[in-house]
Amino acid sequence: MTTIRDVARQAEVGVATVSRFLNGGYISDEKKSRVLRAIHELDFRINEVARSLSTGRSKAVGLVIPDLNNPFFPGIIHGVEETCENAGVMVMLAHTAEREDRVEAVINNLIQRGVDGLISASGLENPSSVSVPLVMLDRVNGTSAVDSVRTDHVQGGMIATRYLLSKGHRDILFLSGPLQNTGASLRLQGYRQMMEDAGFRPQWIEGKRFDFAEGYAIALECLKQGETSAIFAGNDLMALGVVRAAMEMGLQIPGDLSVIGYDGIDLSAHTTPSLTTVAQPMYELGKQAATMVLFRAYEESKRVCERVELTPKLLIRGTA
Amino acid sequence: MTTIRDVARQAEVGVATVSRFLNGGYISDEKKSRVLRAIHELDFRINEVARSLSTGRSKAVGLVIPDLNNPFFPGIIHGVEETCENAGVMVMLAHTAEREDRVEAVINNLIQRGVDGLISASGLENPSSVSVPLVMLDRVNGTSAVDSVRTDHVQGGMIATRYLLSKGHRDILFLSGPLQNTGASLRLQGYRQMMEDAGFRPQWIEGKRFDFAEGYAIALECLKQGETSAIFAGNDLMALGVVRAAMEMGLQIPGDLSVIGYDGIDLSAHTTPSLTTVAQPMYELGKQAATMVLFRAYEESKRVCERVELTPKLLIRGTA
DNA sequence: CTGAAAGCGCTTACAG
């Protein structure tokens, strides 16, 4: 490995001069070109770990994602990455595979490896114990005072419900994901409020997981009764499960049953029929979160905690 | 930040002793317990970047993924992560968003940050220039001598084709993904060989991308002619596009048209109808790749290059 | 504008 010393020797300058060249300090044109040449001749690449140790900054932030299988996340990741890339900051992606017990370990690991900030879409029990700037993404812990960004899920729940009501439905079932998930309970809140305001009785079932199989299983179960004319699913994956269950039971969609999802994952536009859904601004969520960590990490860390909520958007397609 | 010096002072020992405690060297029980206590009292966390600089090892490997939107990858990532976790090695995930120009930058960045090895599912122009142990995953560059692991795609192509032939099809269209993708061209090879052996004329169309929209668009186009009785798609996403196009044209599946996919992504089991496909052993691919880098990085780096091919598996479901 | 020196937080021979 060639180091800054090798470059200095080759260019016949001091190592401090090479360092200045690398980091932009005063340096004469004469030496500048000698250093540049030496760097090329030696194919020098700076050792970022040494740099990190010396400066106390790594120009990297960690991004922790709970579940790569959920197509909700790639858009977010993309938003974070582009924003960080523009700022010359690397993003270290880590994922916790929905194992609550892993998130603390993963975050500690990232911190020990010197990240300057952290974005977490995995829930933390104790966010304030994190020693670097942190922004919670999507899974906001209601109680603690941390920077956070998420979609306005109450509004999202209301949008979905209002739309179904406007289509004349009144037996609308909300098939929520796990309610310990803040987003899910917020959507439920929006749903309930909208239903009650309209004078109808809210009804909901709590799914154990946010996935296809769960939506499918629950729908199969409760479509037997035949009361429901519309289902608002906790997310798109569950909605897709509902659609499949309904189709297998010979129900017409949206004739016999209307289905509306939540998230607006790419796939939802491509199924048959395509899914009507409430879309979260994934890319924007990521971008916003990244902007916030970058600011905290590199501009100004002390300030009151900031909570951003982005607006969801109804996508009317084939299922409702 | 509390350092090893603080711990040493608190425990009234030398810093070397603390280091030995951390890394397992000779140390008396007496001092061992004093150090342990000090570590707890001070809530000491080792600075891994300092450790890396000192040892020249980071206990981390990089994993570069071309496209997080493709559900083919999460299974692989999972396999890599579990294997590395068991070995006490962190995996730094990076993704190149299908931008060829980013992969070199991403890899350099990872190396500069001290990874001990690298697994890349993104294609590299010049793999031999990588200065740490490297294993190519899935996208194997045919020419250069690098460790690699992938599915036996020739066999995969044959399996799909053989199955369709056994069902009596003879006008089987292979809708490949981009043929510069080695996997795609290998599947084509298996398909052609099988067709020719059976005495039928192979026919294929090259899709520009491995995605839903591409499968949909091409299918819409070529199903007009009405010659084809079966389509073997380059991957599951494309196959799903084909299914949708066919359904919109009023074709019965598999009655009027049989469709078979490739990859075996989770979703393929959950669509309506569920997709018949040739499954790649995603988890195993990741596990195998991880095992190989770990070996190269921590056991024995010099050896002839190793190329592993894993066996694909036919999953008979609803579309063929 | 420039170089020698100290320091970032560890590890690892080396001499006890």
Place this chain on the structure above:
DNA sequence: CTGAAAGCGCTTACAG
């Protein structure tokens, strides 16, 4: 078994 010291590859005052 243990501690002082040198070193990993950088950066950053400091004195010129």
